Amino acid sequence: MLTTPVLAWIFGIQVVVLAILLLWFWIHGIVSRRFEQRAARLVREVRAVFLDALVTGAELAPVVTLVRDMPRRVQIQLFTSLWPTLSGSQRGYLGELARQSKLVDHAITLCSHPRWWKRLSGSRLLTALGSDAPIMFRLISDAHPLVRAQAAEWAGDDPDGRAIPQLIDMLSDPIGVVRYTAQESLLRIGNESVEPLVEALESGRADPAAALPVAAGIASPGLLQATLVMARHERGEVRALAAQTLGAIGAEAGLEPLTDLLGDPEPETRAEAARALGLLGHWPVGKQVSEMLADPDYAVRREAALALKFMGPPGELLLRRIAEGGDERASAMAKHALDTPGSVAAGRAL
């Protein structure tokens, strides 16, 4: 049994801890409030001076002095809030301000820190500042996935796409966020990525399940041949993505393989192929697509019906016939597609 002195001791400790926690709560609250108010005022002032300098093309020196007097966190707040709102030469101007304010040097130092969160912080700052510091190339192969992902995001801003080979390697990274960021970056780089992407798909260096969404997003005709090969891939998931990509590319050479994919054993692939042909408005396959309204899979029936709707008058005619036909399930889906407002269909196309 706990004795009274033991309970008294526990209670005493509780009181002390409670007092410390309350003090922490209050002091942190008061200090944070003051800091935030000061930071907001400083950011407001410097923003105004900077934007004025931007418009008039004035010397950066007075702004640099103001920025240097700011606490580091407020500097970061200022730059990260300004960066997304600017573009082109204005970003260059902001980058120069960051460099002269020694913020870039600070970020580069952070990027070499042994602690991953410091490196992450540094790489986020360099990304936000649009810096081309070579250390970011090294971080693409960092041990921590978040740092790698951040470096991948940074690489997507490089207009020369110098890190494309590394980004393509990242498509096979075991960590989802790294793959996702690499995909996004390759998409942002755009056409520069096409050739390396084709090479990676053909050589099997990149996982097609991660590479094809990028190909669909870029939708360059240069990707057609590699995608056609993927349309015969052994994995259903890859064939479905290939169908999506062929639809996005929209080349005539993709129509026949897409038509073949309408009879794929995987429902996901059949649905994607129907959708792609619908988006392309390829009405000659209308009859074949209309037969898919009797497909056992719901998603296939839905995509086939909407594909017919996309095909315009010939497709709608087929839908009306099915709606009046004897197959209850196909008829219901056809009526559903006919009722669906055009704006919804347009939204899907986007």
Next chain:
Amino acid sequence: MTEVMLDILVAIEWSALVYFFITNTFYAALLISAAIELRDYARRTRDESSWRMLGSKLAPQISVIAPAYNEETTLAESTRSLLGLHYPNLEVVVVNDGSVDDSLGVLRREFDLAQVHLVHPGYIDTHEIQGLYRSRSHPNLIVVDKENGGKADALNAGLNVATGELVCAIDADTLIEPDALLRMVRPFIESTDVIAAGGTVRVANASEVEDGLVKVARVPGKWLPGFQVVEYLRAFLFGRLGWNRLGGNILISGAFGLFRRSVVLDAEGYLEETVGEDLELVLRLRRHAYDTDTPHKVIFIPDPVAWTEVPETLRVLGRQRDRWHRGLTDVAIRHRKVFLNPKYGAMGMVVLPYYVIVELFAPIAEFIGLLVLAIGIPLGAINNSAAILFFLVAYGYGMLLSVFSLVLEEVGYHRYDTLKDRLKLTFFAVFENFGYRQLTVVWRLNGLWNFFRGSQDWGVMERKGLTAGDDDEASEKAERPKTTA
């Protein structure tokens, strides 16, 4: 006779101490885990920019499912605020759960709805769906009109028509932070093993609300909602966050949760026969995943993602707590095979035992403890000073946890900025232990009693409506036979 009674009282006292030790060990572990988790989360998200994600072509589609029952006065605004959420690939599914007011009419007019021929895959059985509508003005809005069947049934109907890879289940009156989905989707992108994610739900009463968004967070001046502000902070920032490192969460608030749709469909959606459908679903999803050796990560993120209006009267609050406890009891019994079963890993050996021993039995233990003190002191079975000290230590620990949650909020988010709000928070954190906490014991005991009587009642939530921080707005009632508030 007296000697036997004294022996019983001493034995109970011993049991109370053992119980006290077990619960406090759980709390201490959660406390440390929550602090580490919050620090780690801050490191991962500091200076993170979400503006790129906004323009992403690859973001997974999210279908937000909002069940609505008799919400004609607020439904247009809440739907508009859902459509305005910052996310690049969003579908909104509003389920009119047999409203007897003009909820559907409001939606038809405001969003230019066109009725489309009813067709859905029928993955999950629900009450009859009477109509399906698509908006001409908002292509990503779907409205389902169905017979009243309760919240779980409405969510299941929404799951049937939703097309997103991820589904977000919300209460129609939940106010969602504009960037909530951008934050919540991160765990799903980071790992394909994540099947569900939840975030912090906070109390919106007295906060300044504009266009369906909480502009300035305020602590209510009234006692009941004030105590609940502290309770919510404790439950989310310390309770659920702590579980991320200790075996994973089994509870995602019904007010806001994000799920992988295929996993929920595989598990056949929400269970209608329980009043704890949110807890039951997550537990079933994880149990199914353990059984089939598939991924079962449930992540909790500490960011405030949603705001909800809490009850302001004892009657309504009592019914809500009664229902929550009935739900917990029901789920614990339904999934009793998971309890202390090593097959279910940490969920079976740690998480569910916590919910049973600490959450479910807490009101019984606390009630017995208070009763023994009341009987034992006059009988001389318990030393007076030891009894008083034990009482102080027990409630002092509760106070400590509440204040620790305030520190986590302050250090991590600093959403309550004014001196007045901090004073109120301090007051509510200290004084909830004197009177309010004992009331919750009574309500939860009532819940247990009602469960064993077989009650399935959802109760009725009285809403005042959330407007610009006004505590004295006219009362508005929304009665919902089976659907939660």
